[in-house]
Amino acid sequence: MPGADAPLPVLETDVAIIGSGGAGLMCALHAAAADPRLSITIVSKGAVGRSGCTRMVQGGFNAVLGEGDSLESHFRDTLEGGHYLNDQELAWTLVNEAPRVIQELEEQFGCLFDRTATGELDLKPFGGQSFDRTVHRADQTGLEIMSRLRDQVFRIGARELEDWRALDLLFDQHGELSGLTVLDTRSGQAAVMLARVVVVATGGSATMYRIAAPAREKTGDGVAMCYRAGLELRDMEMLQFHPTGLVAGTSALTGTVLEEGLRGAGAQLRNRLGERYMERVDPERLERSTRDVVARASYTEIVEGRGTPAGGVLLDISHLGAAEVERRFGEMAARTRLIGADLAVGPVEVSPTAHFHMGGVVIDPDCLTSVHGLLVAGEDSGGTHGANRLGGNGVAESTVFGARAGETAAAIIGGRGLYMPEPELVAASVERAYAPLRREGGQPPFALTDRLKDTMWVHCGLVRTREGLLQAREQLAELAKESSRVAVAGPRDANPAWQQAIDLESQLTVARLIVESALVREESRGAHFRADFPERDDESWLRAIVVERGRDGEPELTTRPVELTRLATGGRMLEQA
Amino acid sequence: MTALAVEIERSDSEARRHFTVEVGEPTMVLDVLLALQRTDASLAFRYSCRVAMCGTCTIRVDGRPVLACRTPVLLGADGLLLEPLAGLPVVRDLIVDTTPFSTAWRSVEPWFTPRADAEPRVLAADDPSREAIESGLDCISCGACWTACDLAGAEHRFLGPAALNRAMTLAADARDGARDRRLRLVSQEGGVTRCHYIHGCSGACPKGIDPAASIRRLRRWSIGAGR
Numbered sequence: 155m156p157g158a159d160a161p162l163p164v165l166e167t168d169v170a171i172i173g174s175g176g177a178g179l180m181c182a183l184h185a186a187a188a189d190p191r192l193s194i195t196i197v198s199k200g201a202v203g204r205s206g207c208t209r210m211v212q213g214g215f216n217a218v219l220g221e222g223d224s225l226e227s228h229f230r231d232t233l234e235g236g237h238y239l240n241d242q243e244l245a246w247t248l249v250n251e252a253p254r255v256i257q258e259l260e261e262q263f264g265c266l267f268d269r270t271a272t273g274e275l276d277l278k279p280f281g282g283q284s285f286d287r288t289v290h291r292a293d294q295t296g297l298e299i300m301s302r303l304r305d306q307v308f309r310i311g312a313r314e315l316e317d318w319r320a321l322d323l324l325f326d327q328h329g330e331l332s333g334l335t336v337l338d339t340r341s342g343q344a345a346v347m348l349a350r351v352v353v354v355a356t357g358g359s360a361t362m363y364r365i366a367a368p369a370r371e372k373t374g375d376g377v378a379m380c381y382r383a384g385l386e387l388r389d390m391e392m393l394q395f396h397p398t399g400l401v402a403g404t405s406a407l408t409g410t411v412l413e414e415g416l417r418g419a420g421a422q423l424r425n426r427l428g429e430r431y432m433e434r435v436d437p438e439r440l441e442r443s444t445r446d447v448v449a450r451a452s453y454t455e456i457v458e459g460r461g462t463p464a465g466g467v468l469l470d471i472s473h474l475g476a477a478e479v480e481r482r483f484g485e486m487a488a489r490t491r492l493i494g495a496d497l498a499v500g501p502v503e504v505s506p507t508a509h510f511h512m513g514g515v516v517i518d519p520d521c522l523t524s525v526h527g528l529l530v531a532g533e534d535s536g537g538t539h540g541a542n543r544l545g546g547n548g549v550a551e552s553t554v555f556g557a558r559a560g561e562t563a564a565a566i567i568g569g570r571g572l573y574m575p576e577p578e579l580v581a582a583s584v585e586r587a588y589a590p591l592r593r594e595g596g597q598p599p600f601a602l603t604d605r606l607k608d609t610m611w612v613h614c615g616l617v618r619t620r621e622g623l624l625q626a627r628e629q630l631a632e633l634a635k636e637s638s639r640v641a642v643a644g645p646r647d648a649n650p651a652w653q654q655a656i657d658l659e660s661q662l663t664v665a666r667l668i669v670e671s672a673l674v675r676e677e678s679r680g681a682h683f684r685a686d687f688p689e690r691d692d693e694s695w696l697r698a699i700v701v702e703r704g705r706d707g708e709p710e711l712t713t714r715p716v717e718l719t720r721l722a723t724g725g726r727m728l729e730q731a
Numbered sequence: 732m733t734a735l736a737v738e739i740e741r742s743d744s745e746a747r748r749h750f751t752v753e754v755g756e757p758t759m760v761l762d763v764l765l766a767l768q769r770t771d772a773s774l775a776f777r778y779s780c781r782v783a784m785c786g787t788c789t790i791r792v793d794g795r796p797v798l799a800c801r802t803p804v805l806l807g808a809d810g811l812l813l814e815p816l817a818g819l820p821v822v823r824d825l826i827v828d829t830t831p832f833s834t835a836w837r838s839v840e841p842w843f844t845p846r847a848d849a850e851p852r853v854l855a856a857d858d859p860s861r862e863a864i865e866s867g868l869d870c871i872s873c874g875a876c877w878t879a880c881d882l883a884g885a886e887h888r889f890l891g892p893a894a895l896n897r898a899m900t901l902a903a904d905a906r907d908g909a910r911d912r913r914l915r916l917v918s919q920e921g922g923v924t925r926c927h928y929i930h931g932c933s934g935a936c937p938k939g940i941d942p943a944a945s946i947r948r949l950r951r952w953s954i955g956a957g958r
């Protein structure tokens with residue numbers, strides 16, 4: 155492979171931020187604010203500020219700002235929604251800092267959120283919440299937030315490596331974090347980046363499912379690279395399905411999300427027989443129930459034969475009147491018209507869609523991990539949302555913890571030097587990335603990616619059983635074997651097929667950890683539903699499943715009791731020391 | 732399913748240009764590209780969100796700059812011609828280097844600057860500046876307007892519609908403290924006076940923004956502000 159064996163270029167920086175979503179850009183801005191002299195490098199697999207899911211946030215951002223609302227209430231909703239699997243200190247940090255971040259976004263960065271005629275923030279209702287607290291800008295909230303953060307990043311003048319992907323974390327011979335390997339996907343050139351502090355913010359992954367919502371880049375790279383580096387991951391079995399993904403045949407529009415606010419505003423779900431099945435499943439909250447409940451209800455309708463021929467159920471908000479739907483959900487309506495339906499005037503076919511990974515790297519409220527100098531923020535981290543994330547808590551998480559990571563980075567950098575990475579680590583990482591280009595005779599990754607998505611959808615999706623999971627385990631092992639024969643003919647510059655081959659490796663790693671964790675959890679909680687253990691079992695399972703890479707390279711799983719530091723199950727607030 | 736002939740402008744003159752693809756309903760141009768990638772794995776194109784939010788899938792379809800993810804393929808059409816955006820250097824196949832676009836954007840100092848002199852103020856639903864700001868929000872930096880504008884795309888002597896539209900949304904914002912400075916910036920050579928109101932940009936914007944109207948507003952204000 156031309157150039158691959160020549161000495162690699164070496165870049166240096168104080169803070170290397172991997173990912174340019176809400177967490178990555180907030181991190182950059184807060185690190186720069188804390189210490190303007192820091193050199194900051196943003197490594198972004200897609201366009202800076204225009205890749206990832208923060209930008210795709212339609213619905214909005216939960217923060218306690220309305221009169222009569224309280225932090226305690228938001229906290230309680232978050233834990234109830236998370237079925238008490240949450241790391242309560244992370245959840246509390248989220249709830250406590252979300253209002254300040256909204257204020258910063260508006261007053262410092264100029265975001266324009268919807269307000270009422272009297273000037274108050276227009277707070278909309280979302281699923282699973284006891285109070286209307288979702289800040290938004292129509293149905294384009296993430297676009298407004300990310301565009302304004304992106305503009306601010308121009309101001310601080312960070313080094314931006316756009317269309318560069320991070321490959322692996324690097325360590326020196328004593329195990330000190332020294333930086334990472336990176337790949338410029340436009341030129342195909344790999345490089346070593348030495349960094350005092352590395353922040354992983356690649357936005358997790360939920361892309362290894364047949365029907366899925368997230369952006370292309372989100373293939374679990376950050377989580378997989380942390381796993382390979384020996385960090386602990388938690389709650390990997392907790393993968394959220396959004397109840398209302400579009401059904402659009404073979405188009406890539408399939409799985410894209412019709413936003414949560416629709417159900418908040420009174421949209422109804424019906425099966426093919428016209429039956430409003432949420433009346434059966436959750437008569438009190440109906441469609442405004444939490445995502446896990448609604449998604450599983452729809453899934454059950456579909457697999458039990460009460461869905462539409464195309465495999466969906468019907469979402470209808472037309473009773474609001476076309477003009478009102480247009481005003482409040484214009485982009486959603488426009489999208490449905492592309493596929494020959496129209497949300498403004500009638501029902502639209504939807505299916506649950508893989509959406510968000512609650513699981514991820516174990517962090518503390520300052521985004522610190524067990525590796526000195528390595529921080530993780532946003533969807534790559536685990537624990538904040540427990541077994542199910544509330545709509546509107548995702549962008550809150552990425553911005554709140556992104557900001558904290560930036561501050562932490564500035565605070566700890568004094569104690570960190572630049573360390574020379576072990577050459578074998580560099581070589582192995584680069585070799586792995588280039589391998590598909592160097593192989594001959596194999597196939598491109600597409601068919602394997604499809605099979606991975608089918609396996610996960612069928613055997614490790616909304617309803618799981620031991621048998622199904624064992625099948626998934628077997629199929630993933632076979633896929634892993636076959637993936638080591640994937641070959642892409644080149645060229646190496648700007649080659650999406652090659653990049654997808656690298657993506658597949660991360661996706662397979664994460665998928666395996668999801669399956670292994672799902673096998674261990676013999677109960678049902680939040681997003682994780684075991685048909686063979688359909689009840690939640692607090693007695694035995696108020697525990698997080700933690701996985702790390704064992705000495706033999708195989709996943710090692712343990713469980714750890716959830717610490718009820720602030721709120722007991724059943725909702726009793728505990729005294730704070 | 733119907734067969735559709737597709738021609739793609741490739742960087743490598745040896746690479747395959749002509750394809751036939753089976754399309755059903757609904758099919759976006761992005762779906763066509765994803766299908767063709769399986770026939771020819773070396774095909775280079777860019778996308779991320781699939782839902783008109785990231786602005787990275789912009790290409791020319793039958794000569795018009797559009798978002799591939801937002802452009803349905805008409806069944807029964809004669810064929811499709813797919814080309815990279817004009818006015819930007821080609822990286823490979825349908826991928827272009829958007830640096831000139833972002834350099835222009837950056838040069839209007841697109842970041843909000845809170846006013847130092849006043850309490851932060853809020854814009855109520857009926858605040859007059861909201862209408863102007865909102866008319867220009869939701870730009871996804873897709874570059875369609877850049878390509879559609881001869882002065883920006885072809886000649887690179889103009890800041891271009893998107894950057895000026897962004898400047899307008901800031902100048903309209905009573906909360907922003909850098910209005911005078913920004914109005915001076917956009918009044919320089921290559922700024923608002925360069926626009927000849929051919930309206931190529933407004934016709935091309937996939938988000939329904941009217942950058943020509945934004946530029947007109949901005950020009951009015953910049954005259955008012957004096958140089």
Ligand SMILES: Cc1cc2nc3c(=O)[nH]c(=O)nc-3n(C[C@H](O)[C@H](O)[C@H](O)COP(=O)(O)OP(=O)(O)OC[C@H]3O[C@@H](n4cnc5c(N)ncnc54)[C@H](O)[C@@H]3O)c2cc1C
Nearest residue numbers: 173174175177199206207208213320357532533546548549
């Ligand atoms: C369609 C959709 C709608 C949503 N709606 C809502 C909502 O209404 N409210 C809400 O609260 N949450 C919502 N969410 C969830 C929310 O988007 C996420 O919780 C959050 O934005 C994740 O932020 P992040 O910064 O961690 O990652 P992201 O914003 O996803 O950013 C990830 C970044 O990492 C980069 N990256 C990935 N891999 C690499 C690599 N190897 N090297 C370098 N860079 C890499 C990507 O290019 C991207 O820049 C939604 C999600 C989706 C998919």
Ligand code: FES
Nearest residue numbers: 781785786788800
């Ligand atoms: S893929 Fe994002 S705008 Fe088309």
